[in-house]
Amino acid sequence: MDAGRMWGESVLSCVCSAPEESVMTDATVRANDSEVPIPAPKDPEMAFGTATAASHEPRLLTPDTDLPGANQRGLSRAEIDHFREFGYVVKRGLIPPATFDPFLDMWWRQPPVQAAGLRPTDPGTWAVPGRSWPEENRWSLAQNWMGHGIWPSPDDARTGADPGERVGRLPHKLTRDVGNDVWRWHGLGHDPEFVDATSAHPNLMHMAEALMGGPIKRPRRNRGIYSIFPRNDESPVTNLGPHMDQSMTELMVVTYVTDVEPRSGGFTIFPGSPQKLYPTSGQALNWVATDGSSDAMDDIKANIQPVEFVGRAGDVIFCHGLMVHSAGLHETGAVRRAVIQDLNRVRERSHMRWTTAGKHGGPRVSCSMDGFFRFDGEAGDDDPADGLREVTNQWIMDSNEFVLARHPPLEDMFAEWNLGQRDVTGHVVAEPPWWEKYGLPMLPSGTVERGGGGVPAVSLSSIASYEGDGVWRVASQANGWMDA
Numbered sequence: 219m220d221a222g223r224m225w226g227e228s229v230l231s232c233v234c235s236a237p238e239e240s241v242m243t244d245a246t247v248r249a250n251d252s253e254v255p256i257p258a259p260k261d262p263e264m265a266f267g268t269a270t271a272a273s274h275e276p277r278l279l280t281p282d283t284d285l286p287g288a289n290q291r292g293l294s295r296a297e298i299d300h301f302r303e304f305g306y307v308v309k310r311g312l313i314p315p316a317t318f319d320p321f322l323d324m325w326w327r328q329p330p331v332q333a334a335g336l337r338p339t340d341p342g343t344w345a346v347p348g349r350s351w352p353e354e355n356r357w358s359l360a361q362n363w364m365g366h367g368i369w370p371s372p373d374d375a376r377t378g379a380d381p382g383e384r385v386g387r388l389p390h391k392l393t394r395d396v397g398n399d400v401w402r403w404h405g406l407g408h409d410p411e412f413v414d415a416t417s418a419h420p421n422l423m424h425m426a427e428a429l430m431g432g433p434i435k436r437p438r439r440n441r442g443i444y445s446i447f448p449r450n451d452e453s454p455v456t457n458l459g460p461h462m463d464q465s466m467t468e469l470m471v472v473t474y475v476t477d478v479e480p481r482s483g484g485f486t487i488f489p490g491s492p493q494k495l496y497p498t499s500g501q502a503l504n505w506v507a508t509d510g511s512s513d514a515m516d517d518i519k520a521n522i523q524p525v526e527f528v529g530r531a532g533d534v535i536f537c538h539g540l541m542v543h544s545a546g547l548h549e550t551g552a553v554r555r556a557v558i559q560d561l562n563r564v565r566e567r568s569h570m571r572w573t574t575a576g577k578h579g580g581p582r583v584s585c586s587m588d589g590f591f592r593f594d595g596e597a598g599d600d601d602p603a604d605g606l607r608e609v610t611n612q613w614i615m616d617s618n619e620f621v622l623a624r625h626p627p628l629e630d631m632f633a634e635w636n637l638g639q640r641d642v643t644g645h646v647v648a649e650p651p652w653w654e655k656y657g658l659p660m661l662p663s664g665t666v667e668r669g670g671g672g673v674p675a676v677s678l679s680s681i682a683s684y685e686g687d688g689v690w691r692v693a694s695q696a697n698g699w700m701d702a
Contacts, residue, residue, distance in 0.1 A: 254500070254501065254624045254625065254626065255500060256586060256587055256588050257500060257501075257506040257586075257587055258586070259583070259584040259585060259586040259587070259592075260464075260584060261573055261582065261584050262465075262571040262572075262573055262584065262611060262612040262618075263384075263386070263387075263573070264464070265461040265462065265463055265464060266461060266462045266463075266464040266505070266507060266511070266515070267459075267460060267461035267462070267515060268512050268515045268516050268519070270516050270519055270520070271457070271458075271519065272457075272460050272488075272519045272524060272544075273519060273520050273521070274522070274523040274524065275523075275547075276458070276486050276523070276524040276525055276526040276546065276547065277523060277524075277526070278480050278525070278528050279308065279484075279525040279526060279528055279535075280480070280528045281529075284308060284310065285297050285300055285307070285308075288308055288309060288310050289309075289310050289311060291309075291312075291421055291424055291425065292424070292425075292428055292638070292642070293307070293428050293429070293637065293638040295638075298637050298638050301429065301536075301538075301637060302632055302637065303493075304489035304490050304493075305489065305490060305491065305492040305493060305537060305538035305540075305541055306487060306489060306535060306536060306537040306538070306541065307429075307535070307536050308527070308529075308533070308534070308535050308536075309425060309533070309534045309536070310529065310530075310532075310533050311530070311532050311533065312419075312421045312422060312425070312473075312532060312533065312534040313415070313416070313419050313421060313422065313473060313532040313534065314532060315475075315530070315531035315532045317415045317419070317532070318415065318475040318476075318531060318532075320411075321406065321412055321415070321443070321475065322475065322476070322555075324406070324668065324669055325403070325443065325555070326338055328390065328669060329355070329357040329358070329390060330347065330351060330355075330357075330390055330392060330401045330403075331347075333347075333350050333351060333352070334347030334348075334349075334350040334351065335350065341551050341552075344447060344448055344551065344552075344553055345447065345448045345449060345450045345551065346399055346447065346448075346449060346450050346453060347399055347401075347447055348392065348393075348394040348399035348447075351392045351394075351399070354371045354372070355388065355392060356368070356369050356371070356388070357389065357390050357670070358389040358390060358405050358662070358666055358667065358669060358671070359388070359389065359666065359670060359671075359672065359674075360659065360662070360663050360664055360666050360670075360671065360674075361664075362659050362663075362674045363674045363675055364376075364377075364608065364674065364675055364676065364677060365677075369385060369388075369674060370385060371385070372384060372385060376608070377606060378575060378577065378606055378607050378608035378675060378677065379575030379576065379607070379608045379675075380575070380576050380577055380578065380579070383575040383576055383577075383582070383608070385610075385675075386611075386612075386613070386675070387404055387612065387613055387614050387672060388404065388405075388672065389403070389404055389669065389670045389671060389672050390402075390403060390404070390405065391404060395459075395545075396454055396456065396457060397449050397453050397454050397455055397456035397457070397548065398446050398447055398448070398449055398456055398483065398545075398548050399446075399447045400444065400445065400447070400545070401444075401445045401447070402441070402442060402443075402444050402445075403442040403443045403444070403445065403669065404441060404442045404613075404614045404672065405442065405662070405670045405671055406442040406668075406669045407439045407440045407441050407442035407614060408438070408439040408661060408671060408672075409668055409669065412440075412442075413437055413438060413439060413440065416440060416473055416557045416559065417437035417439075417440045417471070417557075417561070417616070418436055418437050422471065422473075422534065423436070423644075423646050424642050424644075425534075425536060426469060426471075426536075426561050427636065427642045427643075427644070427645060427646070428636060428637075428638060429469060429635065429636060429637060430468060430561070430562075430563050430635055430636060431563070431634070431635060431636030431639075431640065432563070432636075432643065432645025432646070433563060433564040433645045433646065434561070434562075434563060434564070434645060434646045434647065435561070435562045435563060435564045435565075435616075435646075435647060435649050436646050436647060436648045436649065437559065437560075437561060437616045438616060438651035439614075439615075439616050439651065439660075440557055440558065440559040440560065440616060441557075441558040441559065441560070441614045441615070442557070442558070442614070443475060443555050443556070443557055444545075444554075444555070444556050444557075444558055445553055445554065445555050446483035446545055446548055446553065446554040447553055448548065448550060448551045448552065448553065449548065455549075456483075456545075456547050456548050456549070457547075458486060458524065458544040458545075458546075458547065459544045460488060460515075460518070460519055460524070460542050460543070460544045461542065461543070461544065462495065462505075462515070462540055462541070462542050462543070463539075464505040464507070465505070465539070465560065465612075465615060465617070466503065466505075466539075466562065466617050466619075466620065466621055467539035467560040467561070467562065467615075467617065468503075468538075468539045468561065468562045468563060469536060469537070469539060469560075469561040469562070470536075470537045470538070470539050470541055470543075470559070470560060470561075471534060471535070471537070471558075471559040471561055472485045472527065472534065472535050472537075472556050472557065472558055472559070473532070473533070473534045473556065473557040473559065474527075474529050474531055474532065474533050474534075474555070474556050475531055475555045475556065475557060476531050476553070476555045477529070477530045477531055478527070478528060478529055478530075478552070478554050478556070479528065479550060479552060480526070480528050481526070481546070481547050481548065481549040481550060482546070482548060482549075482550045482552045482554050483545055483546045483547070483548035483552075483554035484526045484527045484529075484546040484554065485526075485535060485543065485545070485546060485556055486524050486525065486526045486527070486543060486544045486545065486546040486547075487524060487525060487527070487535075487537055487541050487542065487543045487544075488518050488519070488522045488541070488542040488543070489522065489525060490518075490522060491518045491522060491540070491541055491542035492537075492538035492539070492540035492541050492631070493631065494514045494517060494518055495511065495514050495515070495518075495540045495542070496540055496627055496631045497627050497631075498510040498511040498513075498514050499511065499540075500626065501624050501625065501626060501627070502623075502625055502626060502627045502628055502631075503565070503621040503623055503624075503625075504587065504620050504621050504624065505540065515542070518542050519542075526546045526547070527546075539560070559616075560615055560616050560617060561616075562617045564647045564649055565621050565622070565623070566622040566623070566697050566700075567617075567619035567622055567694075567696035567697060568587065568588075568589065568619060568620045568621070568622045568694055568696060569585060569587065569588075569589040569619060569692050569694045569696070570585065570611055570618055570619050570652065570656065570681075570692070570694070570696075571584070571585065571611055571612060571618055571619070571620065572584065572585040572591075572609050572610070572611050572681065572692065573585065573609070573610060573611065574591060574607045574608065574609050574678055575607060575608040575609075575610070575675070576600075577600060577604065577607050578599040578600040578601070578604075579599060579600055580593065580595075580600030585692055587620050587624070589691060589694060590689055590690065590691055590692065591678070591682060591689070591690040591692065592688055592689055592690075593688040593689075593690075594688060595688050602688035603684055603686075603688075604678075605677060605678045605679025605680075605682075605684060605690075606677050606678070606679065607678040608675035608676075608677075609675060609676055609677065609678050609680075609681055610673070610674075610675045611673065613660065613672055613673035616651075617652070618652045619652060619694075619696045622696075622697075649699065650699050652696075653673055655695040655696065655698070655699065656681070656695050658673050658676065659671075659673065659674065660672065660673050678690060681693065
């Protein structure tokens with residue numbers, strides 16, 4: 219690290235001054251002494267977006283545009299004001315680049331790299347590796363699907379789902395996106411050493427508390443390294459794909475593990491988009507799209523110029539969880555490698571975001587926020603009482619349970635945030651990971667090597683009880699640890 223990127227002391231430990239339709243239903247629950255609608259259940263894998271394209275080319279977010287304090291831990295007054303107005307802040311050199319070396323060594327040994335014949339000393343081998351990837355991969359997985367079997371391919375006959383139903387996330391999610399091939403190495407995201415080096419790094423935890431305030435939930439996983447590969451002369455040009463992840467994430471964090479030059483797929487955001495989306499949500503802490511949400515998204519794409527995060531290994535961007543974002547335009551011969559992370563405060567939570575596969579002609583059904591699966595029983599031979607259905611969740615997320623509080627958005631969206639008002643005290647709590655709460659396998663086991671693993675499907679009857687009339691009640695294990 220050169221002198222221009224060396225870290226100083228905290229700038230200000232304390233600043234002493236004050237495409238989706240409406241999903242609301244008629245049912246209500248009482249939370250925080252107010253009646254709020256229960257939203258219709260949604261598939262946890264679905265992002266929020268609309269069909270319109272972004273109207274503006276991104277400008278570059280390079281070090282010469284940084285605010286005062288970008289090279290120091292903590293928040294300057296300029297950074298606090300900027301986060302309030304635009305929803306993001308950049309920190310340069312937050313994590314020493316050498317921290318990532320062991321994981322980059324692992325990266326070169328992984329199946330997607332080996333299958334495509336990529337060589338670290340020959341950049342000419344890095345373009346369009348998807349030509350050599352299998353259409354379906356089952357790399358780095360244990361034999362634990364539904365408790366004992368191999369993870370099936372979508373078209374395989376299986377007892378818990380119709381053929382063609384998706385399997386869910388994999389340790390190595392491979393996609394051939396428009397213009398670029400992408401490898402999302404989710405299996406690395408729950409490696410304890412990798413989490414310690416990234417999401418739970420002391421400097422990153424310091425910034426999380428400076429922004430959100432404690433108690434911070436210590437991360438137990440992140441989404442892993444997302445690698446975007448260069449295209450070749452035959453590939454179409456890349457375009458932005460703006461979306462919002464519609465999870466319970468309060469603070470989205472992206473860390474570069476290698477240098478990312480301009481127009482090399484850098485993480486791209488729409489500044490101020492959280493401020494436009496937040497008041498349209500039905501709830502403050504769980505995203506619930508309403509009729510105004512799609513209009514807000516279209517307005518964001520039409521009127522906000524996005525910015526492309528350019529940086530070096532160890533640079534980090536912190537964004538409000540509702541930030542509209544996209545992989546960046548990729549026009550160079552480099553591989554963009556970034557860690558995608560989701561941070562939250564410790565909160566009381568309710569039910570897991572489960573989803574069940576369709577079976578016997580019935581549709582996929584997801585768990586509602588009040589903890590129920592509801593099957594109408596009108597499709598073919600589908601039996602609503604059948605508990606031998608595949609149930610999965612979006613296991614790549616660190617927080618996978620709805621927030622129990624369901625109050626509507628606050629007048630000041632940052633009313634509960636710290637934003638430099640209080641000293642950082644290291645108020646980080648080691649909440650058990652959700653997969654341990656529910657007794658689910660996550661970490662690699664048996665012959666599965668580091669960088670593999672993931673949560674397989676389990677049966678509906680193992681996580682819920684049947685109450686009749688097509689209704690299954692899910693058991694929540696979210697908050698028992700608080701009483702221990």
